[in-house]
Structures are given as C-alpha cells and as structure tokens.
Amino acid sequence: MATVTMTLNPGDRPTKEQIAEIKAASEKPVKFTDDAPELTDLELSEFKPANPKYYRPIKKLISLRLDTVLIEAFKSTGKGYQTKINEALWRGAQEMGIVTNSK
Numbered sequence: 001m002a003t004v005t006m007t008l009n010p011g012d013r014p015t016k017e018q019i020a021e022i023k024a025a026s027e028k029p030v031k032f033t034d035d036a037p038e039l040t041d042l043e044l045s046e047f048k049p050a051n052p053k054y055y056r057p058i059k060k061l062i063s064l065r066l067d068t069v070l071i072e073a074f075k076s077t078g079k080g081y082q083t084k085i086n087e088a089l090w091r092g093a094q095e096m097g098i099v100t101n102s103k
Contacts (some may be wrong), residue, residue: 010054045100 006018014022031040049055066085074081093099 006021008018030038040050051101068073074085090099
C-alpha cells in the first residue's frame with residue numbers, strides 16, 4: 001500500500017479532492033506493528049494538542065457565584081481574566097485529584 005502525504009499550512013483549506021483522499025484513507029484498516037503498536041486507553045488519554053494555539057475545548061456557559069474580592073482580583077489582571085479563572089480552576093482540580101489530565 002502506498003503512503004500518500006500532503007502538506008497543509010496553517011490557514012489553508014483542503015481541496016475537495018484532498019478531503020476525499022483523507023476520507024478514503026480513513027476507511028482503510030490500520031496495521032499495528034512493533035514499531036507502531038496500538039495505544040492503550042491510558043496512553044490516548046495523555047495526548048495533548050501538538051499546537052495548543054489551535055486547540056479549542058468545548059466550553060459551557062454556567063452561572064457561578066464567586067466572592068467579590070476574588071472576581072475583582074482577577075479583573076485587575078486585565079483582559080482575559082475569565083480564562084485566568086478557568087486555568088486556576090484546572091490547577092486546583094488537578095491538585096485535588098478531581099481531574100487527572102490537562103486541558
């Protein structure tokens with residue numbers, strides 16, 4: 001079986017032909033070898049995005065009551081304070097053992 005490669009640069013959109021080629025390749029069986037063994041569920045759960053810049057986690061809008069002092073402290077750090085709160089919650093949840101993987 002021939003290996004087909006293509007290069008897409010950030011911001012490029014694949015052509016219809018490239019999309020068809022990718023879909024066709026995804027339907028072929030995967031052959032695992034000693035050099036490329038099947039990954040375990042644990043190994044898969046530890047994957048991180050190769051380029052976090054392009055990673056967009058699914059977020060959910062909720063209502064949350066926080067102490068005013070805490071909110072003002074984060075707001076005083078400037079733009080992106082909600083992202084900073086999210087990151088602080090992740091770190092705290094990891095330290096507590098509530099979540100085991102990173103974003």
